């Protein structure tokens with residue numbers, strides 16, 4: 001979703017500071033961007049449509065200023081354009097706001113404000129906010145800001161500056177992330193930590209209904225409903241700055257795929273937490289997973305695994321769970337919410353509702369301190385480090401690793417498997433990073449295959465049981481970064497309809513671990529080949545070659561070549577794999 005930034009301090013190159021902060025938030029949206037700085041009693045705004053890298057000359061000005069706010073947008077209301085780009089102002093350009101989220105009652109507020117004579121220039125929901133502040137202003141910026149915030153329905157992280165009080169930044173949060181980076185004589189505001197880590201490692205994480213008054217040398221946080229001060233903990237960012245840089249790779253996505261072996265190792269570090277949580281989960285009659293996109297496929301793989309052990313479970317997409325599965329949730333259920341960002345609104349709202357209904361709630365989350373981690377009863381961190389590319393790769397590997405471990409421990413707790421088998425499987429997981437390294441060493445072969453198939457306009461991905469999610473993940477990756485139509489099916493389902501689409505030259509990627517379903521997979525492959533489709537096998541001796549691994553761990557190892565394949569297809573099609581059109585990394589609206 002959108003990325004927002006703010007700076008107040010003693011340095012006078014605010015525009016440059018904000019521009020660099022935006023570059024680290026670009027994964028959150030990149031259809032337009034803008035910066036507002038206060039200088040000589042004027043709010044200087046520069047903004048336009050386009051990616052940040054294309055806008056350097058337009059939005060980064062040399063204006064001398066020590067306070068400002070900035071935004072990179074993923075459009076919800078109003079198409080990407082100069083007028084719809086943030087920051088937005090009131091009629092007299094005295095108040096200026098950037099916003100991430102959706103103001104659900106914007107139409108009603110706009111109507112009310114227009115009747116009072118306010119003039120709007122954009123078609124965004126955000127523009128009502130500076131006009132509301134203007135409307136409430138009676139000599140106190142903070143009071144007007146809080147009154148405006150209280151009128152908003154929906155989700156928001158918003159940051160405002162004003163010429164009426166040019167010495168402070170005000171920020172508020174409800175259901176969209178916002179952090180404050182604490183510097184020495186200067187403070188920073190951002191949607192996420194990569195934007196501030198080059199300046200400070202000390203951060204405050206705002207919670208829902210918090211607002212902050214940010215001055216150069218102090219930050220006060222209050223609750224905007226009660227007006228009371230809120231005591232906040234200072235967190236320390238403990239990851240390395242380099243982790244948020246490309247480090248010689250052409251794209252973040254490629255770097256992150258090459259970090260997949262390390263993602264397995266990192267997820268394994270949480271084994272003690274996993275063991276403790278598994279013993280709690282084993283006491284519940286029903287286990288549900290809730291997640292979206294790639295995280296959902298990781299959850300689906302875990303559901304198949306639990307079922308292999310005779311443990312019933314359900315994996316449901318967040319956007320569906322909230323309106324259907326939620327009715328079956330009560331205190332006898334355990335719910336596992338899986339999310340890289342920990343901010344996905346569709347997943348987060350389900351988690352909150354499950355908690356209200358008394359379910360035991362566990363998170364499998366990457367981003368430390370994210371909203372989901374603060375809602376759940378217990379959390380399993382995957383420790384994958386910052387994932388910047390919009391397409392999730394190493395986080396998927398971390399999620400699948402944690403979920404396999406969790407499923408094994410639950411099965412042991414429920415006496416579905418013995419201690420010896422558990423230990424053997426844990427040893428097997430520890431061998432996966434080395435095997436992934438072998439897959440990555442074959443990158444040139446995969447690149448060559450991508451070159452041969454990059455012109456195709458349709459792909460099929462097929463797999464059975466725990467590798468049906470692998471097929472879904474492979475297909476999603478190619479869809480989102482290559483804009484190619486890709487269908488994923490449980491292999492046995494092809495003959496029930498989709499086979500009609502197979503004809504000469506259509507590529508079918510078949511995920512074929514060496515297990516008892518291999519013969520069935522061979523039959524499905526034969527059905528495709530009989531229609532002259534080109535079958536590319538992911539197997540021990542296939543077109544995408546993978547080392548021998550226990551078939552239960554194949555969802556981990558068999559996806560790495562498909563991540564690489566999608567990446568190189570995107571490159572061959574002349575696209576930017578890190579920033580696919582219409583998408584954003586963290587989807588904080590429902």
Ligand code: M6R
Pocket residue numbers: 292293294295296338339340341342343344347390391392393476477480585586587
């Ligand atoms: O941050 P989350 O894991 O909750 O995100 C869920 C999805 O939005 C995400 O996995 C999305 O599908 C990715 N772009 C897939 O590559």
